Amino acid sequence: MKVIGLAISALLFVPQVSQAKNIYGEVLLTDVEPKTQKVWHREGNKSPHYPVALAQAKLQGCTVLSFDISEEGYTENVEVVSSIPNKHLGKYTKKEIKGWRWQQLDPLQSAMSEKRTLRFDYCLGLESAEQSLAQCQQQTQLNCG
Incomplete structure (x- = not known):
């Protein structure tokens, strides 16, 4: 009986595994303000990770955040300016950038604070990472709120 139960369980599980698809996530950052004469750049400068929970929910969109960079290079006063299609992207991104550190x-030059506004585009593709990137590059041309 145990063998039959295991065999049935295995047969039920196999179709779910074989139907699993790769999802390729891309996050693009665009400077909204200032466009020129920046004082700071982000340490590490790696692209943010696409949040697994949002990718599993197939949530795509964009968010714009405004924040200050302190004279010590810390991210402060983070505000969500817009978040499309819902607030989840904005909340996640706000939490993510609060930990960013900046270098002059x-x-x-003497250290000075700086006001920054960044746009984050979150895009998913089912075919390839290249397709996801191309989709994201097109999305950056659209209005984000």
Whole structure:
């Protein structure tokens, strides 16, 4: 009986595994403000990760955040300016960038705070990472709120 139960369980499980698809996530950052004469750049400069929970929910969209970079290079006063299609992208992104550290572009210049506004585009593709990137590049041309 146990063998039959295991065999049935295995047969029920196999179709779910074989139907699993890869999902390729891409996050693109665009500077909204300032466009020129930046004082700071982000340490590490790696692209943010696509949140697994949002990818599993197939949630795509964009969010715009405004924040300050302190004289010490910390991210402060983070505000969600817009978040499409819902607030989840904005909430996740706000939490993500609060931990970012910044370095001065010109270490010889005296440290000063800076106001920044960034746009984050979250895109998913089922075919390839390249398809997801191409979709995201098109999405950056659309209005985000």
